[in-house]
Amino acid sequence: MLQRSLLRWYAGHQRNLPWRKKRDPYWIMVSEFMLQQTRVETVLPYFERFLKLFPTLPSLAQASLHKVLKAWAGLGYYARARHLHQAAKIIWRNFAGKIPSTKKKLLSLPGFGPYTAGAVASLAFNRPEPALDGNVRRVLLRVHGLWKSVPRNRLEKILEKFIKKFIPAGRASDFNQALMELGALICIPSQPRCPSCPVKNFCSYQRGGDKGKKRSGKKIRKEVWTVALVEQEGRFLLHRQEGKGLLAGLWQFPIVRVNKKGDAGELKKVKELKERKALRRMLQEKFGLRIKIKGSLPPQDHSFTHIQVTMKPFLCSVVRLSSALPVSKNVRWIKPVNFSRYPISKAMSKIAALIPDPPPREATSG
Ligand code: SF4
Known part of the structure; x- marks a missing residue:
């Protein structure tokens, strides 16, 4: 039996x-x-x-x-x-x-x-x-x-x-x-x-019945996210994702989902110029920040259940604020050493790990 x-x-x-x-x-x-x-x-x-x-x-x-x-x-x-x-x-x-x-x-x-x-x-x-x-x-x-x-x-x-x-x-x-x-x-x-x-x-499979033909699996979507590492006096801008989406309730760097539906071929066509423009616009509209992009860091891949994401991080500095420096219950400037106090997703932890160490302070004589 x-x-x-x-x-x-x-x-x-x-x-x-x-x-x-x-x-x-x-x-x-x-x-x-x-x-x-x-x-x-x-x-x-x-x-x-x-x-x-x-x-x-x-x-x-x-x-x-x-x-x-x-x-x-x-x-x-x-x-x-x-x-x-x-x-x-x-x-x-x-x-x-x-x-x-x-x-x-x-x-x-x-x-x-x-x-x-x-x-x-x-x-x-x-x-x-x-x-x-x-x-x-x-x-x-x-x-x-x-x-x-x-x-x-x-x-x-x-x-x-x-x-x-x-x-x-x-x-x-x-x-x-x-x-x-x-x-x-x-x-x-x-x-x-x-x-x-x-x-x-x-078992029917073992007896050579229907040889376990695999049903089609779930479709994996590919996305590109540009991620802004906005730095201000050694602190970085993080915000808590609202709503019910993928990372809701977690703290993250500001991101732009460049092409939510693109396939591998399309991803290649996404121009860096467009990414930078989209990032600047988002930071201006959402956080009232005008930023300068200082450079990019190595892209990082991360897989969620149905989404395979390539994250492209950009180091940014603040040029001008359209109002006061944004700080609220859901928006903070946080030193890297304090990131661990916040719930941050694995994907964002990969980005945080790329932040270069600050240059050593010049020794003062005398
Ligand atoms: S397919 Fe093989 S391993 Fe799976 S239940 Fe049948 S006999 Fe067992």
Whole structure:
């Protein structure tokens, strides 16, 4: 029986991950938010650090967003941190601090889609709910040879229905984790390790059925950002990104997204002249600054989920201010030595690392 083979294999091969040490709904919720689109190895140090800072749900609910984003800085996809924080506040306020155990209630919280709600309900509360992440989806598709035959828009429903029938009574938590683990360790995307697989006798792919034709992946968009390192007396202009976008809530250098939709061919055609002009205009309009571009620094590449960005940094100095030097809750002049006090994305940290050291002060005689 597939379930028995899988559970037996999981008992002997599961990785020793911190959120598996005890079935704590808060730990599982935090880990599931962190693991969205992110590898386990990347998440591990962040998870440990996050729990030291916010050991319980009330401590997270009562923390400032600034502090939460700071703890998340470097992990990427910052909407997850904002949603996790909002969800903790709602649970604290509306559910007496207890994480709801049903998928329906979990789905009412920010940041909970069908996967995260299913994962928390099953992993933390042993509810027989499917948790279809990329790994589980791949295993099920291969086992049942559904690669070609099912239209994409119906696939999710079919897999959910199918897996619900398979979850063994009282073992939802272990079963879902076993499927996730199988996809992560054995049924890997390009070269599945079929000879070592505990469910090979039940697998259509292994029997030479539909040979796992890969469905088209998500499209990666390429963008070029020009980044202004505006310096004024040893401090640099940073602002907090407002709204709900990619880097919302984080501090960053002013940027212009030069061509949001360009492909590789188009990117080459973007002229530096245009970039400089766009940067000057943005700094004038948004911050009331007239700047002089002193030079450029080496471009840096950074990948977000669906965007591959080439960042082109320019060192700038202030020529004239149209009003007072802009400083507000969301705009500051910050010394490089103090950058670490602010939640700054990994992408912007790469740019900050390029800032040249100030020239040594001339020794005064006498
Ligand atoms: S037998 Fe191979 S393809 Fe089938 S589930 Fe196992 S690893 Fe994946």
